[in-house]
Amino acid sequence: MTIRPPAEIGMPLDEVDTPALVIDLEAFERNLRRLPERISGSPVRARPHAKTHKCPTIALKQMDLGAVGVCCQKVSEAEAMVQGGVRDVLVTNEIVGRQKLRRLTSLAHDARIGVCADDVSQIRALDAAAGDAGVTLPVYIEVNMGGNRCGVEPGEPALGLARQIGDAPHLVFGGLQAYHGSAQHLRGWEERRQAIAQAAEKAGRTRDLLARHGIECPTVTGAGTGTFEFESASGVYTELQCGSYIFMDADYGRNLDRDGAPTKAFEPSLFVWATVMSRPTEDRTISGATNRLHLGDKVRLIPGHCDPTVNLYDWYVCIRANRVEQLWPITARGAVY
Numbered sequence: 001m002t003i004r005p006p007a008e009i010g011m012p013l014d015e016v017d018t019p020a021l022v023i024d025l026e027a028f029e030r031n032l033r034r035l036p037e038r039i040s041g042s043p044v045r046a047r048p049h050a051k052t053h054k055c056p057t058i059a060l061k062q063m064d065l066g067a068v069g070v071c072c073q074k075v076s077e078a079e080a081m082v083q084g085g086v087r088d089v090l091v092t093n094e095i096v097g098r099q100k101l102r103r104l105t106s107l108a109h110d111a112r113i114g115v116c117a118d119d120v121s122q123i124r125a126l127d128a129a130a131g132d133a134g135v136t137l138p139v140y141i142e143v144n145m146g147g148n149r150c151g152v153e154p155g156e157p158a159l160g161l162a163r164q165i166g167d168a169p170h171l172v173f174g175g176l177q178a179y180h181g182s183a184q185h186l187r188g189w190e191e192r193r194q195a196i197a198q199a200a201e202k203a204g205r206t207r208d209l210l211a212r213h214g215i216e217c218p219t220v221t222g223a224g225t226g227t228f229e230f231e232s233a234s235g236v237y238t239e240l241q242c243g244s245y246i247f248m249d250a251d252y253g254r255n256l257d258r259d260g261a262p263t264k265a266f267e268p269s270l271f272v273w274a275t276v277m278s279r280p281t282e283d284r285t286i287s288g289a290t291n292r293l294h295l296g297d298k299v300r301l302i303p304g305h306c307d308p309t310v311n312l313y314d315w316y317v318c319i320r321a322n323r324v325e326q327l328w329p330i331t332a333r334g335a336v337y
Contacts, residue, residue, distance in 0.1 A: 003314040003315070005314070005315040005317065005327045006018070006019075006020040006315065006317060007020065007315075007317045007324045007327065008324065009324050009325065009326065009327060010323065010324060011323070011324045012322060012323055012324075013273070013319055013322040013323065013324070014298065014322075016273055016317055016324065018273050018274050018275040018298060019272055019273065019274050019275075019313075020272070020273040020313075020315075020317045021270070021271075021272060021273075021309070021310065021312075021313040021315065021316055021317065021330075022270070022271045022272070022273045022300065022316075022317045022318075022319055023247075023269055023270055023271075023316050023317070023318045023319070023328075024268075024269045024270075024271065024319060024320075025269075025318050025319060025320045025325060025326075026320060027267050027268065027269035028246060028247070028269035028270075028318075030267065030269075031245055031246045031247070031248070031266045031267060031269055032061060032062065032065060032246055033065065034245070034265070034266060035048075035228070035240075035242060035245050035266075036065050036066045036067075038228075038229070038232075038265070039228075039232050039240065042232050042233070043238065044231070044232045044237055044238055044239065044240055045066070045067070045068045045238065045239050045240070046062070046066060046067040046068070046239070046240050046242065047067060047068055047069050047070060047071055047090060047221060047239045047240065047241055048062045048067055048070055048071070048240075048241065048242055048243050048245075048246070049070065049071040049072075049073075049092070049224075049241045049242070049243030050070040050071060050072050050077060050081055050086075050089075050243070050332070051071070051072065051073045051077065051243060051307055052243030052244050052246065052247065052306055052307050052310065053243070053246065053247070053310060053330075054077065054080070054310055054311065054330050054331065054332035054333050054335070055084075055316065055328055055329070055330050055331065055332070056080065056081055056083070056084020056085055056086055056331060057084070057328045057329075058246065058328070059081055059084070059086045060084070060085060060086065062246075063086070063088075068088060068239070069086065069087070069088025069089055069090065069112070070086055070088070070089055070090075071089070071090050071091070071092045071241050071243070072089055072090070072091050072092070072332075073091070073092060073093050074091070074093065074335050074336070074337065075091065075095060075100050075103050075104050075337065076332065076335035076336070076337055077091075077332045077335045078091055078104070078107055078113065079103065079107065079335075080331045080332035080335065081332070082107050082110055082111045082113075083331075084331060086111065087110070087111045087112065088111060088112045089107070089111055089112070089113055089114070090113075090114040090115070090140070090174075090221065091104065091113070091114065091115045091116065092116055092142075092177055092179065092221075092241065093115075093116055093150070094115075094116055094117060094118060094119070094122055094142070094150060095115055095122075095126075096122065096125070098125075098129070100337070101125060101126065101129035102129060102132075102133070104129070104137075105129045105130050105132070105133035105135055105137060106133060108130070108133065108135040108136075108137060109133070109135065112138070113137065113138075114137075114138040114139070114140055114174050115137065115138075115139055115140070116139070116140045116141070116142040116150075116177045117139050117140070117141060117142065117161065117165070118141065118142045118150055118151050118152045118161070119152075119161075120160075120161065120164050123139065123161065123164045123165055123168060123171065124168075126139055126168075126171060127168035127169065127170050127171050128170075130170035130171060131169065131170040135170070136170055136171065136172055137170065137171050137172070138171075138172050138173075138174030139165050139168075139171050139172070139173065139174055140174040140175050140176060140177040140219070140221065141158050141161045141162055141165070141173075141175075141176055141177065142176075142177040143158055143176050143177065143178050143202065143203060143206055144202075145178055145179060145180035145183075145198075145199040145202060145203070145222070146180055146182070146183070146195065146198060146199060146202075147179075147180055147181050147182045147183075149181065151177070154202040154203070154205055154206045155205060155206055155209055156209070158176070158206045158209075158210070159206075159209055159210060159213060159215075162210055162215050162217075163213075163215070166215065173215065173216075173217075173218075174218065174219060175217050175218050175219030175220055175221060175238075176203055176206060176207065176217060176219070176220045176221070177221055177222065178199060178202070178203040178220050178221065178222040178236075178237070179221075179222040179223070179224070179241060180195060180196060180199040180222065180224075180227070181224070182195075183195035183196055183199065183224075183226065183227050184224040184225065184226035184227055184252075185226060185251060185252075185255070186226070186255075187254060187255055187256055188256055189255075189256055189257055189258045189260075192226060192227050192230065192255070193230050195227070196223075196227045196230035196231055196234065197230070197234075199222070200230075200231065200234040200235075200236045200237065203220050203222070203236050203237070204220075204234075204235075204236040207220060207236065218238075219238050219239055220236055220237050220238050220239070221237070221238065221239035221240075221241060222237055222239070222240075222241055223237055223239075223240040223241055223242060224241060224242055224243070224244070225242045225243065225244040225245040225248075225252055225265075225266070226252060226255050228240050228242050228245075229265075243307075244306050244307070245265070245266045246266075246269065247268070247269055247270035247303075247306040247310075248266045248267060248268045248269065248270070248306070249268070249270070249302065249303045249304060249305055249306040249309075250302050250303065250304045250305075251304055251305055252266075253268070253302075268302050270302075270303060270306055270309075270310075271300035271301060271302060271303075272300070272301040272303060272309065273298060273299075273300060273301075273317070274287045274298065274299055274300075274301055275287065275296065275297070275298050275299075276293050276294065276295055276296060276297045276298075276299065277295075278295070279293070279294065279295045287299060287301070310330060310333065311333050311334060312333070313330055313333065314329065314330055314333060315327055315328065315329060315330060316328040316329075316330060
């Protein structure tokens, strides 16, 4: 880490330089425990998405509480996780290009590395790269759950790809990637429930079709912070990819619970620590608009979306009782390839 942290352990929060990315450890630890508590007794397992935090220290804390591994979106994120001690990573994306595939398969010597595919050409390239590296790679078929981004259509198209994976000597069929991203931010509880009911029907129908053709589907993975309660109760999903639950953000905070009130499933634990640097008028402040703020005041800002906010910082400044307790490097920030 070449950028020095904006704080020192033991320093009071007021002395922390700005801007800084601050974790309130008490709220963070409550969130960290709350997801495994909410799914305790159900058949689903947590596989949190590390694109949220980009930090192996946090990934290992999640695994200490029962997570089977983490998800990543890029090879470079997976490299940061494995180098940080994480031994089970699913890249929830399609990886294309010889250099990236070489890097991906090299990680499989040190960890279980899964990856997604939605085209037969990807499967052929993954098989060749795994063969060159001398590894066997779990490959998951990404199925379009309604977001109309990546993914083949449910049913027969997915069956065809599963057969191709089964025929590849250096690959093994890992299951279905069945994430419905756009459902995470539907505000109404019933809207989200219906969206995931439709996604679960597609995933379940595809899983059952595979079974009728003698192809075992060991994993159906997906879900997010906005919908995990529906996937965990579906009887279809076996893994939850929630990521933002550890931090929450202003956008997720606008989601509504069953009673129509803002969600209370998790609480904000991530803040941007900022300084008021200009106060040109009574009704305008650079950093936040309120008449209570004065030039030089420091404020906690709740990010609108935690993932891209985290990507701007090199360090988490972890505080307890307004004093710096730990500093965690954000080793996968800026990982673009």
